Amino acid sequence: MAKEAVIPTGCWPAVLRDELAAAYVGEKTVDAFIGRVGTVWPKPFIETGSGKGKFRVWRKSDLDKAIDPKSAGGEPAGW
Numbered sequence: 001m002a003k004e005a006v007i008p009t010g011c012w013p014a015v016l017r018d019e020l021a022a023a024y025v026g027e028k029t030v031d032a033f034i035g036r037v038g039t040v041w042p043k044p045f046i047e048t049g050s051g052k053g054k055f056r057v058w059r060k061s062d063l064d065k066a067i068d069p070k071s072a073g074g075e076p077a078g079w
Contacts, residue, residue, distance in 0.1 A: 014060050015045065021058040025067065041066055 007013055016024055022033035025041060037043060041063065044056040064071075 012060055015057045016060055016063070017055075017057055021063060024060065025063055 012024060013020070018030050018034065021041075022030045025033065027033035027036070033041065042058065042065075045059045045062065047054070047056045049055050
């Protein structure tokens with residue numbers, strides 16, 4: 001039996017899949033988040049596959065730069 005991956009309470013991983021990235025930036029839905037990728041939010045750090053096999057991840061640090069570029073150390077990345 002595979003061991004389940006768990007994020008400790010109060011922690012955010014350095015790399016976030018769709019659901020966590022949307023939650024991290026405060027979007028109400030994943031669809032709302034994806035709809036703003038490339039304009040408000042940076043493009044994914046990794047994007048592979050298609051359809052139901054699509055795999056996308058964002059760096060938490062890139063999202064931090066989009067939220068507050070000055071406090072995160074520079075300009076938003078990946079746009």
